[in-house]
Amino acid sequence: MSEQEKGPGGMSRRDFLKLLGAAGTSMAFAPFVPWGKFMPNPSSVTLSKVPVILPDGTQANLNTYPINHAEVITYPETADEVLNEEAFRKWQFIRLPEKFGGGRKDVSSFRAYSMVCLHLWCLWKYWPDEGRMRGECPCHGSMYDVKTGTAFIGPASVQAAPSNTLAQLNFEADSDGFMFISPPTWGVNDNGVVGYGRFA
Amino acid sequence: MAVSLERQNGLLTFFTWIWNELDRTIFTAIKFSFPSRFVSPFGFLGMLTFIMFVTLGLTGALLMFYYEPIMTRSWDSVAFINDSVPFGFHIRNLHYHGSNAMVMLAILHMYYQYFSGRYKIRNEILWVTGVILGTVTILEAFTGYDVIFSERAELAISIAASLTNSIPVAGPMIRELAFGAGFHDFVLRFYAQHVFILPLVMLGLMAVHFPRFLVFDVPMVMAICGAMCLAGGVFPVDLGFKFEPTVPPGITVPEWYLTGLYAFLRTQYDKFLTGVLWPALFILALLVTPFIDRYKKFSWKDRPWITAIGITGISQILVTTYWGFYIPPDTTIPLVERLVIDPIYLYTVMLLLVPLSFGFTLMMIHLAKDAERKAKLAKESAPRKVSPINLSIKWTNWLLVALLAFQVFLNIAAYNAFLSGMNNVNLWLTGVILITFAGFFHLYRYGMAQSKQIPKPPSFSTTKAVESTQKSLPPTNESEESTSEKPSRQEH
Numbered sequence: 001m002s003e004q005e006k007g008p009g010g011m012s013r014r015d016f017l018k019l020l021g022a023a024g025t026s027m028a029f030a031p032f033v034p035w036g037k038f039m040p041n042p043s044s045v046t047l048s049k050v051p052v053i054l055p056d057g058t059q060a061n062l063n064t065y066p067i068n069h070a071e072v073i074t075y076p077e078t079a080d081e082v083l084n085e086e087a088f089r090k091w092q093f094i095r096l097p098e099k100f101g102g103g104r105k106d107v108s109s110f111r112a113y114s115m116v117c118l119h120l121w122c123l124w125k126y127w128p129d130e131g132r133m134r135g136e137c138p139c140h141g142s143m144y145d146v147k148t149g150t151a152f153i154g155p156a157s158v159q160a161a162p163s164n165t166l167a168q169l170n171f172e173a174d175s176d177g178f179m180f181i182s183p184p185t186w187g188v189n190d191n192g193v194v195g196y197g198r199f200a
Numbered sequence: 201m202a203v204s205l206e207r208q209n210g211l212l213t214f215f216t217w218i219w220n221e222l223d224r225t226i227f228t229a230i231k232f233s234f235p236s237r238f239v240s241p242f243g244f245l246g247m248l249t250f251i252m253f254v255t256l257g258l259t260g261a262l263l264m265f266y267y268e269p270i271m272t273r274s275w276d277s278v279a280f281i282n283d284s285v286p287f288g289f290h291i292r293n294l295h296y297h298g299s300n301a302m303v304m305l306a307i308l309h310m311y312y313q314y315f316s317g318r319y320k321i322r323n324e325i326l327w328v329t330g331v332i333l334g335t336v337t338i339l340e341a342f343t344g345y346d347v348i349f350s351e352r353a354e355l356a357i358s359i360a361a362s363l364t365n366s367i368p369v370a371g372p373m374i375r376e377l378a379f380g381a382g383f384h385d386f387v388l389r390f391y392a393q394h395v396f397i398l399p400l401v402m403l404g405l406m407a408v409h410f411p412r413f414l415v416f417d418v419p420m421v422m423a424i425c426g427a428m429c430l431a432g433g434v435f436p437v438d439l440g441f442k443f444e445p446t447v448p449p450g451i452t453v454p455e456w457y458l459t460g461l462y463a464f465l466r467t468q469y470d471k472f473l474t475g476v477l478w479p480a481l482f483i484l485a486l487l488v489t490p491f492i493d494r495y496k497k498f499s500w501k502d503r504p505w506i507t508a509i510g511i512t513g514i515s516q517i518l519v520t521t522y523w524g525f526y527i528p529p530d531t532t533i534p535l536v537e538r539l540v541i542d543p544i545y546l547y548t549v550m551l552l553l554v555p556l557s558f559g560f561t562l563m564m565i566h567l568a569k570d571a572e573r574k575a576k577l578a579k580e581s582a583p584r585k586v587s588p589i590n591l592s593i594k595w596t597n598w599l600l601v602a603l604l605a606f607q608v609f610l611n612i613a614a615y616n617a618f619l620s621g622m623n624n625v626n627l628w629l630t631g632v633i634l635i636t637f638a639g640f641f642h643l644y645r646y647g648m649a650q651s652k653q654i655p656k657p658p659s660f661s662t663t664k665a666v667e668s669t670q671k672s673l674p675p676t677n678e679s680e681e682s683t684s685e686k687p688s689r690q691e692h
Contacts (some may be wrong), residue, residue, distance in 0.1 A: 039377040123445040194222030
């Protein structure tokens with residue numbers, strides 16, 4: 001390209017046409033497909049409403065599930081036992097103690113929090129003993145409020161929001177009292193992000 | 201080539217043919233030199249780093265035969281490699297210590313270029329790609345020790361993920377896209393990054409980073425590989441404890457090249473600032489160095505500000521690296537409190553190091569210039585004080601025989617250690633063999649150079665015109681030295 005052909009804008013007409021051609025070609029070859037969808041693992045993204053299955057294989061029922069009691073549930077569950085071992089799929093399924101309203105015969109007396117401690121990802125669990133009634137992490141002693149899932153003591157409690165509140169699941173129940181997990185949305189303003197947290 | 205090619209058999213013809221055909225490949229654009237005497241390894245630390253890269257590629261490929269990147273099995277598969285696979289211990293230790301050596305050599309390489317001002321004279325691209333390459337090297341090493349999925353690996357993964365999460369707005373999304381959403385994904389994806397994606401990035405960067413002058417110094421390569429084996433023999437890498445999410449982990453700290461960063465994280469300040477912005481700032485400062493360095497000279501003595509900034513950086517790295525390792529031994533305090541570093545204390549020390557380093561630099565420059573001046577004076581008035589070691593051909597030969605015999609002895613000892621199942625002794629002895637070979641090769645090289653120095657024939661009387669031009673040349677001894685020092689200049 002010789003100097004004379006350059007327009008006042010610094011780009012000649014031929015350059016501009018070339019650029020237009022290049023842009024057009026690349027547009028033609030780029031299909032409008034969201035390729036980025038490849039990256040997140042679909043087994044933890046495609047979620048549906050599923051029954052709450054307790055470790056003994058039965059479905060949880062709000063009429064029979066004991067007050068002030070916790071079980072480990074797996075969500076989202078897969079057919080692969082290695083994947084089901086995943087700490088990030090483990091939840092504490094808790095019926096609140098009587099004094100926090102665990103006696104109500106509806107889903108509001110239940111909580112399910114991600115078992116992955118927000119500090120360094122150990123698995124915490126719920127302690128129903130009188131005077132405890134809280135989630136405790138065995139590794140560095142973070143403790144979680146069973147009503148909200150927010151850490152109130154230990155290293156997880158000093159982390160800035162959203163990393164001080166556990167991700168949670170929401171429930172639905174049918175007329176017989178059988179419980180289901182509502183499809184969650186993994187986001188800090190919704191159900192939270194496992195291992196990262198949730199805005200309370 | 202030392203081999204005489206006067207009588208050619210078929211094989212030699214074939215090799216010569218290949219050598220000539222290489223003319224059409226990229227290799228002719230690269231100038232390889234095989235130094236015929238000892239040259240300072242500082243000049244070719246980059247090549248040594250690359251040798252480590254190749255070694256890691258080979259040992260890593262072998263580890264892939266047994267390693268399983270599955271959450272529940274990765275630790276067990278590494279334990280199997282370490283304890284049951286024949287030579288698995290060796291391969292794993294070489295891979296581990298090779299990674300440390302590579303990071304260390306890369307850091308030394310960078311600082312040598314930094315203080316000698318090699319990033320000037322149109323080497324800016326080399327410098328910038330080198331800094332990026334160094335960063336990727338550390339990421340590569342980091343992903344490597346994560347895939348074992350021991351307690352320490354889990355800590356490292358969770359810190360990596362929490363740092364990614366801490367990036368404003370897009371953090372959690374980047375975390376999910378890059379690392380996945382659980383331990384199973386993390387192990388598998390860190391593995392994919394470790395064995396393929398990051399090495400591929402490194403190879404791509406290397407294609408740009410390689411200068412046109414390369415030194416392949418056999419003794420130094422052998423010595424470095426030997427040192428790797430020695431380290432593996434004396435400090436065999438442990439397995440750590442398998443990560444169990446319900447078992448409280450013991451005290452674990454990251455690898456030495458990350459404890460500096462860990463010290464900042466331990467202040468429990470904002471994660472994004474301490475864990476992402478500070479290292480990014482450091483890397484950025486290195487990246488722009490060639491463009492802010494406006495000194496016309498190369499030596500560190502003539503670039504006081506740049507040298508002082510470099511020394512400040514090194515002192516801060518050293519202090520934080522140690523601080524990241526240090527955990528108060530008082531076990532009566534809860535672990536979490538022992539791990540916390542007081543940010544005011546840490547940042548005050550960091551700031552204090554700035555004037556200290558500047559003062560130190562000024563002092564060093566002053567002392568060095570003074571020493572230089574004195575050396576110049578001494579050179580003018582007195583003979584050289586350095587006395588070279590000169591071995592006769594006879595003694596060179598005897599030494600070569602002795603070194604060969606020592607290697608035979610070491611081989612027997614190593615074999616014996618292997619038969620007795622003493623893996624680390626075997627590895628250590630292998631290191632000694634390689635280092636002995638380095639010495640052997642160096643001596644051989646010296647002997648070859650000596651044998652070429654044929655005694656000078658008595659001078660012929662030539663025509664007067666030629667004689668007069670020869671007279672103005674410097675004495676033969678001096679000129680020989682200046683030519684032999686040349687290879688260390690441009691090399692990388």
